[in-house]
Amino acid sequence: xxxxxxxxxGDPITRWLVIGMVALVVVVGxxxxxxxxxxxxxxxxxxxxxxxxxxxIVFNDGLTPVIDVWEDxxxxxxxxxxxxxxxxxxxxxVEKKAKVVFHPLxxxxxxSVYAANGAACASDQGKFLEFYEIMYAxxxxxxxxxxxxxGVIATAAAAGVTGPEFEACVNKGKYxxxxxxxxxxxxKQSINSTPTVLINGKExxxxxxxxxxxxxxxxxxxxxGVK
Amino acid sequence: MNLxxxxxPARLNWLGLFARLTLGGVIFVAGALKVTTPYKxxxxxxxxxxxxxxxxxxxxxxxPWFEVGLGALLILGxxxxxxxxxxxxxxxxxxxxxxxxxxxxxxIDCGCFGGGGQVAPGETKYLQEILRDVxxxxxxxxxxxxxxxxxxxxPGSR
Numbered sequence: 001x002x003x004x005x006x007x008x009x010g011d012p013i014t015r016w017l018v019i020g021m022v023a024l025v026v027v028v029g030x031x032x033x034x035x036x037x038x039x040x041x042x043x044x045x046x047x048x049x050x051x052x053x054x055x056x057i058v059f060n061d062g063l064t065p066v067i068d069v070w071e072d073x074x075x076x077x078x079x080x081x082x083x084x085x086x087x088x089x090x091x092x093x094v095e096k097k098a099k100v101v102f103h104p105l106x107x108x109x110x111x112s113v114y115a116a117n118g119a120a121c122a123s124d125q126g127k128f129l130e131f132y133e134i135m136y137a138x139x140x141x142x143x144x145x146x147x148x149x150x151g152v153i154a155t156a157a158a159a160g161v162t163g164p165e166f167e168a169c170v171n172k173g174k175y176x177x178x179x180x181x182x183x184x185x186x187x188k189q190s191i192n193s194t195p196t197v198l199i200n201g202k203e204x205x206x207x208x209x210x211x212x213x214x215x216x217x218x219x220x221x222x223x224x225g226v227k
Numbered sequence: 228m229n230l231x232x233x234x235x236p237a238r239l240n241w242l243g244l245f246a247r248l249t250l251g252g253v254i255f256v257a258g259a260l261k262v263t264t265p266y267k268x269x270x271x272x273x274x275x276x277x278x279x280x281x282x283x284x285x286x287x288x289x290x291p292w293f294e295v296g297l298g299a300l301l302i303l304g305x306x307x308x309x310x311x312x313x314x315x316x317x318x319x320x321x322x323x324x325x326x327x328x329x330x331x332x333x334x335i336d337c338g339c340f341g342g343g344g345q346v347a348p349g350e351t352k353y354l355q356e357i358l359r360d361v362x363x364x365x366x367x368x369x370x371x372x373x374x375x376x377x378x379x380x381x382p383g384s385r
Binding site: 014015018019022023025026027029030033034036037105106107108109183186187188190191192193206 | 264266269274280284287300380
């Protein structure tokens with residue numbers, strides 16, 4: 001054991017140096033977290049995104065009912081929801097039976113951001129739904145490295161979402177700030193888990209089982225006025 | 228055998244080291260697991276339904292960093308008494324928050340080590356979470372009472 005007899009109790013320089021450094025890391029880190037999760041007004045938006053719809057990608061604006069879909073491309077429960085109800089949602093869009101707003105969240109890490117950015121790029125090409133479908137169908141393990149920008153491009157190509165413009169958009173993370181804004185909007189609207197689906201602004205009750213049962217989900221859509 | 232011979236200062240210093248590394252290690256890891264996923268951390272904070280959304284978001288973003296810093300001070304053994312005070316207070320707040328979620332019948336994960344948010348009603352672990360935090364609180368109380376520990380960067384830690 002070190003003999004501390006000669007010293008005063010504690011070394012004030014070490015103490016304040018360490019406390020100072022730790023405090024700096026904490027303040028800077030927390031500041032960055034808060035800043036990154038604040039909406040950036042200057043963010044470039046994909047053409048289908050709408051600020052008043054929480055930065056979501058909007059289909060069939062003006063129709064009712066309104067379906068909001070909050071998902072993270074990397075979330076396994078979202079994949080389960082998509083395989084159960086993805087076709088029904090696609091039909092709402094294609095057959096113009098409802099206004100559908102997609103909010104790709106990105107809380108599972110960097111690869112969620114790449115994927116969500118890719119979705120915005122695909123949306124500009126008019127191929128959002130194709131992108132959505134192929135990404136969930138090929139969802140890899142979380143942050144396994146599979147969804148780098150290259151991986152996103154390769155996955156999307158399988159659904160015919162290709163082209164130099166799309167690739168450039170993915171590679172430079174053109175819509176990364178928009179992805180951040182979607183997330184910040186999700187925080188404001190208290191979207192606490194994924195998938196979260198709202199029908200006319202009302203969150204589907206998880207106890208209803210509608211997330212993972214297509215018949216229950218269809219019941220809710222019918223009740224909301226979808227013919 | 229009397230207690231004074233059993234709990235010699237040297238042995239208590241070792242016990243202090245154990246308390247410091249356990250408490251600091253848990254808090255540091257808990258923070259580090261969450262700093263990379265601030266969105267999730269904010270969602271976990273909101274899921275307690277205790278704070279207004281914007282304030283819950285603020286703490287969701289800031290708390291993981293605070294934990295990293297607090298854990299680092301404990302691991303290094305600097306300002307041990309002060310850190311133990313904050314760590315103990317934090318644990319008591321956590322215990323109250325978890326107990327409150329339990330009492331209100333919410334089904335959430337505590338979000339202590341990332342994760343968080345709603346879970347299926349049968350999957351809550353409130354009792355384990357509270358017991359773990361009670362144990363950590365005891366370590367904090369011990370360190371506050373006796374902050375002198377083995378291998379501390381600041382030996383006469385206050």
